[in-house]
Amino acid sequence: MRLLVRQAFILSAKDMRVFVRDWPGMAFALILPLVFVFGFSLAFSGVGPDDERLRLAVATEESAAEESAGGLSRQTLDALAASPETDVREWDAGEAAAAVEDGSLDGYVLFPGDFTQRVLSGGGAEIRVMLAGGAPPETEAALRGLASAVAGRIGAISLIAQGTAELAGPAALDLAELGRLAEAPPLISFSIERVGSREAFNASNFTLPGYLTMFVFFIAAMSAEAIARERQTQTLERLLANGARRPAIIFGKMLASLYRGFLQLAVLWPAGIFAFSIDFGVSPVAVIGVSVMMVVAAAAFGVMLASLVGSVKSATSAAVFTSLTLAPLGGCWWPLFVAPEWLQTLGLFTPHGWANDAFNKLMLFGAQGADVAANLAVLALFAAAFLAVALLRFRSAPAT
Amino acid sequence: MDDFLAADNLSKRFDGVQAVDSVSFAIRSQEIFGLLGPNGAGKTTTIRMLSTVLAPDGGDVEIGGYSVTRESDEVRKRIGVCPQELALYPELSASDNLVFFGRMAGLSGREAKSLAADTLERVGLADRAKDAVRKYSGGMKRRVNIAIALMSRPQLLFLDEPTVGIDPQSRNHIFDTVLALRGEGMTVLYTTHYMEEADRLCDRIGVMDNGRLIALGAPAELKAQVGDPATTTLEEVFLNFTGRSLRD
Missing domain, CATH: 3.40.1710 (abc type-2 transporter like fold)
Known part of the structure; x- marks a missing residue:
């Protein structure tokens, strides 16, 4: 067990070294989401009614x-x-x-x-x-x-x-x-007073969590491509022949995805707070908790995808297809609560949907941490299911 | 001389195709053993089974007295594998590649760094150790590929076509390295399509075709089976055994 954990950490550290040397990959993971958030926050900023009568x-x-x-x-x-x-x-x-x-x-x-x-x-x-x-x-x-x-x-x-x-x-x-x-004035009248000022509608409160979720899953899914490439170049077989344990490779790859996801959180949430004035609501700890669980589910999703695809080309296709399909279904492009009921129902079958539902509850509707406990549990179940598939199906060599 | 590797009736089948069919051979300690054969002959599948990454359907192999099917962890401590592909991380430096594989093989960080420096010196890359491998020439990458295989301090080294597509200087450097390793007590299994390489390096040669081992012996012995050993080339031997029909 100690050897397995050691190997998983060494492997994940190596993957992070490779990641930080890949500038286009870093920009895709960290800069592009901000561009999307900026653009769509601007587009959605006019959605609220100007005339409140x-x-x-x-x-x-x-x-x-x-x-x-x-x-x-x-x-x-x-x-x-x-x-x-x-x-x-x-x-x-x-x-x-x-x-x-x-x-x-x-x-x-x-x-x-x-x-x-x-x-x-x-x-x-x-x-x-x-x-x-x-x-x-x-x-x-x-x-x-x-x-x-x-x-x-x-x-x-x-x-x-x-x-x-x-x-x-x-x-x-x-x-x-x-x-x-x-x-004539009625005998009994009433008056309406507005106390304080109403906060301006901030579209970033749903665009940022949405695109954060989408890009965390996208980057995790793209790790399937990297794993398929290592399978093709026989690096994974070489690791096995070198004494690495198969579960150590799977957990190492998942750990590296976790690091990348946490790096995305560490960059995108502060950028959201300082550049887009997003509001974590009344329970910031719960927002962090949902973020972490979302990253765990995404990392497990990445290794599962790697276990299901064969070639590098199919890994790329699967990563792009799943990312661009699950994101809108899961409310990354628009809040699920404004979507038709059938789309909301479909969203329940995606980890994105549960993550975004929790973010919307916490950041738009003032929910407490306890209100998203079910979301956290479902995200954990998704992660466990993805990891189980990965452990069952992971191959170190291309299909012969 | 003792046998360091003994393969007994090794077999593997993929989707109805018998890739390796009851192959038996032995490699003696400190021997350079050449495994030759046309494309699709079963060489790489045999090496994958010998190096524990592919379970045989039948038969077994003992390496250093340990079974690859039952004692694979012990076998892995004794082998180093240099695959046909460049199985390395081009984004990382040669040094980082070697240290990573060394640590995965169980070395401490300090041991791995020290061994990586020595090994890069051995393959003539000490002065480029910190450069990203993607900036290397083909021959340099091949040398890094071999160096990685040495990071587990193996007793048996598998070299699967280590000289594909490189210049004569790099090829000669690899020959010298292999011979030096044998001189230090290492056993080597070497596959190649270059017959003159096998003739120059290998103590004994096994020829595979259609998954079967069809000839086995020292280069001179194999040449004698075909003609005059003094004038017959290993290529003529190879073509005599495997035929002249084109392969995939």
């Missing part, structure tokens, strides 16, 4: 002239338009229905054409919330909230109108007066 769609049926001329729905719309918290877009009822139908609008609040007349007559009026089939819950909540608020306010006016009609007769109803009532 609540966007609402409201439609009116135009069957009654007074609604467009200054009826209660008109006055309600004007009041909403004046509010700094809302961005109300008015629709024609027919166009709104068509927009919902073709999917360009999630929903809207519909005022009936005879809204004012019904309110004043005391017969009751219906404000309808029209929603598309797949409307997001936040749209439904906003439109319901608007409808409820309007219903409550207009309901109070309706009571006044009814009282006035009963006491002084229907002729005493004055629409303009009712409008003023509608605009």
Whole structure:
């Protein structure tokens, strides 16, 4: 066992010597990810909404002239338009229905054409919330909230109108007066205060972990090519004939991948903090823990790949193919939580997916270390499975 | 003279092809034994089995009294392998290559450095020891390839076509090195396609073809089987035994 560990460390140290002399390889591992992060952070920096007002769609049926001329729905719309918290877009009822139908609008609040007349007559009026089939819950909540608020306010006016009609007769109803009532401050009001300043949206908080994960796995996968080359030049056989143990070669190669991965972490995380102002969230230790486990899984993935491929050419192809396939599936190019459900499900079959899910939880949603315990466990399982395949299938010579 | 290596009915089959078929021979201590044969004859497969990296399907080999199948760790302590390919790390210096293989063979860092310096001196590369091997000429790389095989302080050295594609000066240097090693007590198994090399270096020669050992003896003995030993060349012997048909 002591000999095996010694040989593994000597082999990994040699591999690192080779790595640090390979300047293009170093640049690929350490510089290129930063270029990607810079470019995509810049591209994604405009993704957040510039206008933070609540966007609402409201439609009116135009069957009654007074609604467009200054009826209660008109006055309600004007009041909403004046509010700094809302961005109300008015629709024609027919166009709104068509927009919902073709999917360009999630929903809207519909005022009936005879809204004012019904309110004043005391017969009751219906404000309808029209929603598309797949409307997001936040749209439904906003439109319901608007409808409820309007219903409550207009309901109070309706009571006044009814009282006035009963006491002084229907002729005493004055629409303009009712409008003023509608605009009068409510007895119970609420206010919204913004405390402190909202942090600007930083796309690097998901682009950096994503590309870090992708490039750690890419470099680990490329180690399969180096191993295949050593197999072809008979270096691995020479090592065996020289007294090296087969598991020592596998663990030595994996150790070298670990060193390279840790070097990537040591360069890319600080670069992210100082150059891209990324935020490790409330549990930086957990971010480091996930990073380390991700590197372990990647290193095991590299030796597994080496055990499955034959020639140098097939190793290169396998490394590029797996890297460029698993990265998008695993949420390295975009956060998985914005991806369709089927893609999120596929992401669960990749170590990248579990790593990125953990990074997103910790760095975007304020999760604690305990919240990513399952991610760490799954990454450890991936590493164990990859290593088991490598130990079973690793060959020191090309297939004959 | 004692046999240092004794192969008995060694066999290996790959995907239905009998690569090595019941090969038996012995190599005496301090002998330079030439293993000749056309491409695909089974020489390299035989060396891979002798050097413990390929398990034989049948038969066994004893090296220094230890079985390659049952006591491979003991065998590995006694052998050095110089493969046909340049099995080294071109990004590293010659010195770093030798120290690495020495340490993998069990030497301490200090021992490995000391032996690496001596060995590089022996193969004429002491003055270029710190240069990356990728900057070396073909002949220099071949010498590093041999030097690495010496880093385990072997008693038996396998040299698989060590002079392929190099200039006469480097080739002569390698001959001198091999002869010097034999003079120091080392046993050598040497494969080559250059018949004049085998004639000049080898005490005895085994000729393989189609996985079988078809001739065995001293160069003069083999020449006598074909014609007048004084005028017959080893190439004529080789062609007589293996035929003139082209091989892959």
